[in-house]
Amino acid sequence: AQSVTQLGSHVSVSEGALVLLRCNYSSSVPPYLFWYVQYPNQGLQLLLKYTSAATLVKGINGFEAEFKKSETSFHLTKPSAHMSDAAEYFCAVHKYTGRRALTFGSGTRLQVQP
Amino acid sequence: DVKVTQSSRYLVKRTGEKVFLECVQDMDHENMFWYRQDPGLGLRLIYFSYDVKMKEKGDIPEGYSVSREKKERFSLILESASTNQTSMYLCASRPNPGLAGGESSYEQYFGPGTRLTVT
Numbered sequence: 001a002q003s004v005t006q007l008g009s010h011v012s013v014s015e016g017a018l019v020l021l022r023c024n025y026s027s028s029v030p031p032y033l034f035w036y037v038q039y040p041n042q043g044l045q046l047l048l049k050y051t052s053a054a055t056l057v058k059g060i061n062g063f064e065a066e067f068k069k070s071e072t073s074f075h076l077t078k079p080s081a082h083m084s085d086a087a088e089y090f091c092a093v094h095k096y097t098g099r100r101a102l103t104f105g106s107g108t109r110l111q112v113q114p
Numbered sequence: 115d116v117k118v119t120q121s122s123r124y125l126v127k128r129t130g131e132k133v134f135l136e137c138v139q140d141m142d143h144e145n146m147f148w149y150r151q152d153p154g155l156g157l158r159l160i161y162f163s164y165d166v167k168m169k170e171k172g173d174i175p176e177g178y179s180v181s182r183e184k185k186e187r188f189s190l191i192l193e194s195a196s197t198n199q200t201s202m203y204l205c206a207s208r209p210n211p212g213l214a215g216g217e218s219s220y221e222q223y224f225g226p227g228t229r230l231t232v233t
Contacts (some may be wrong), residue, residue, distance in 0.1 A: 032220045041227075042227070043118075043224035043227050044204065045224070049221060100164060100170075101147055101172065101222075102222055106155060107154075
């Protein structure tokens, strides 16, 4: 069964510092990959998605992620953190064969210190 | 823009009560999903529906049932609420892939969530 692992349940960075949130997937076939963000008391909002068109994917709010097949990773980065980036981030995978729903990682809560 | 709405943002129910959580989407999506979200566990799939009156169990269906009588509406039912069902419940929808299998085929659109407390 495919799964998603997010390393680090909490990440804290200073404002202006690099943000790196890690995601690894297990799948023998490159899947569709997603990063979602959840602000307090809200639903999930799509940040970006990988669908095999390009390995470096740019999303909203200055975030990007790189698909690395050899490492089965899809880490999320942002060059300079902003206070408004404080939220919970979820990596998710959908394999094009198999069940219809996304499989989510356990989430990473990002704190941004002033 | 796709809009997914959930009937309540906050709900407090007593143990043993029957609870209905309603979800409505306005984009004619075939697929609808119910997840529960708990700290440290991420989102776990309870049930999903791929067509009217069609449903499949997810990873944690025990204690829940669902109903999809109309395409736009997907209901989650807690037959007899228990305290371990206190959680955030998220509804989502997405269309079937297009014939060309376009890029947005598997993106799910989420509602704002219902925070349910069972006392």
